[in-house]
Amino acid sequence: MAVVLKFDTGRSKGRSPVAGRANGRRGKLRAKLTKNDVRDILVKYWEECQTLRALAREYGVSTTTIYRTVQGHTWPLEYLRWRREVKAEGRRLPERRDMYNQPVRFTEPCIVELARFELAVNVGEPSPVGSVAEVAARHGVSQSAAYRVLQGTLHATWFDAVYDDLERGGSGRLDD
Known part of the structure; x- marks a missing residue:
């Protein structure tokens, strides 16, 4: 009897297999967020001022996952690409935010x-x-x-x- 092994690269839907393993997942090889999700999260957090909690609920992940994504700790290449696009389009880069996602603007x-x-x-x-x-x-x-x-x-x-x-x-x- 021949055993057929299927090798899953984890590339379906733009998910990275490395991200899944790096985040401690054993059974699943895929990350929960796609590149498009990450891009949307960056825009919604930094430009539309949505909170970490609201984004976490929307995408079905923890607030820590969202925080690490918007700070560039996970998905660093997507984060850097997004920042380059913001600069290239002449938009202002994100400013510091407090825990409630409000800009810290002290005069x-x-x-x-x-x-x-x-x-x-x-x-x-x-x-x-x-x-x-x-x-x-x-x-x-x-x-x-x-x-x-x-x-x-x-x-x-x-x-x-x-x-x-x-x-x-x-x-x-x-x-x-």
């Missing part, structure tokens, strides 16, 4: 208000600018990003320079 007045808030809290006085949530809402940044500035994990050098200027009695504006 000097926002940093100054956050520094005034921090200074008042450290002295034990009421804040002249309101709460962190109010400052974030006034300047169009997420509350979590504003807290990251206060914790020193985002724009730390900028925040420290403004804070030091305010402590010395300055206006907090670094161009003065």
Whole structure:
């Protein structure tokens, strides 16, 4: 009796067999996402501002898979091709995003208000600018990003320079 072995290259539907194995799959050789899916995910995340969770539900994968895809950790060639296309078409490249997929856009007045808030809290006085949530809402940044500035994990050098200027009695504006 002859045994016929069929060799599956995993190339059907544009899926990579290597990606499946590299991600720890044993039985399946194919990745869950196709190249077209990856391209759509990149556009939806970076250009249309959809969240990781919404994309994960839509494509039937985990949020970690989507995160690693949009950061270029998995499918790095597709990620680089997409970035080249964005540059070639003259569109702006993606900017940093916070955990809610909102662009992190801090302006000097926002940093100054956050520094005034921090200074008042450290002295034990009421804040002249309101709460962190109010400052974030006034300047169009997420509350979590504003807290990251206060914790020193985002724009730390900028925040420290403004804070030091305010402590010395300055206006907090670094161009003065």
